[in-house]
Amino acid sequence: MRSKPIFIVILLIPLMLACNLSGITAGNSPTDTGGNQPTGGPAGDVNTTPDPVPVSINEGLASLNSYALIVTFHSFGPDPTKSSTTNIQRQRSNDTNASLTSIHTTGTSADGEDPNVSDSSIYQIGNDQCSGGDVDGWSWTSTPPAEAEMQGLVIGMIGLTPLIDDPVFVGAESVNGIPTNHFTFKVSGLGATSGAVVNINQGDYWLAVDGKYIVKYTLIVETSMAADSEVFHEEISIEMNQVNQPVNITFPQGCLDASQVTPEP
Numbered sequence: 001m002r003s004k005p006i007f008i009v010i011l012l013i014p015l016m017l018a019c020n021l022s023g024i025t026a027g028n029s030p031t032d033t034g035g036n037q038p039t040g041g042p043a044g045d046v047n048t049t050p051d052p053v054p055v056s057i058n059e060g061l062a063s064l065n066s067y068a069l070i071v072t073f074h075s076f077g078p079d080p081t082k083s084s085t086t087n088i089q090r091q092r093s094n095d096t097n098a099s100l101t102s103i104h105t106t107g108t109s110a111d112g113e114d115p116n117v118s119d120s121s122i123y124q125i126g127n128d129q130c131s132g133g134d135v136d137g138w139s140w141t142s143t144p145p146a147e148a149e150m151q152g153l154v155i156g157m158i159g160l161t162p163l164i165d166d167p168v169f170v171g172a173e174s175v176n177g178i179p180t181n182h183f184t185f186k187v188s189g190l191g192a193t194s195g196a197v198v199n200i201n202q203g204d205y206w207l208a209v210d211g212k213y214i215v216k217y218t219l220i221v222e223t224s225m226a227a228d229s230e231v232f233h234e235e236i237s238i239e240m241n242q243v244n245q246p247v248n249i250t251f252p253q254g255c256l257d258a259s260q261v262t263p264e265p
Contacts, residue, residue, distance in 0.1 A: 066095065176243070
């Protein structure tokens, strides 16, 4: 399996998650982005299927007034008792330039110890940002307008798309109240280099009919070097909801208290 950082999900800070999947290119996706693509049919009867190529993550999110986004990564193997799960939940209101990103991670180990759990949150309203939590405390930063503008320019230049190989159109479906087109795909070349047996190779994604942004995405892959030995399992999911619905984001009291602390020189 190709090894790269899989995703940069937070628009304001690059959160690199080592999931051992290639997720920042579109794989072998079709290169035609000009609307519907013709499919085979009788002469004079040209059917069309929806364009399967999504817009980049940044472009899709920037086109919405507001949204809630949930991204989950889960992996285990080769030791089945050792696993890692990262859950990222992000709420965003472009109208008020505010966002809340919550990150929850859980890791288990083979020695039977309690799971290693961590939680953190990042609030951003305008040019003010507060990060941390009630346990470890909060940190407050304010970015000058010129610097914030430059950061936004740099981040806007990064277009990210999750892994999609040779998609197949399934049909039109409604997901979280959003009209979408459903596609399936399989990761190409899985196990070709390592010689691993492919146990599971299943991907699905749903593109918004209006805007072509990813509303939902799931990928489950599993390989093993031999039957029931050295199993490597990866699961990825992305789901969008609360699209263009009111989102109210305010700083918690811990952030307001942190904003009053004078930074040390």
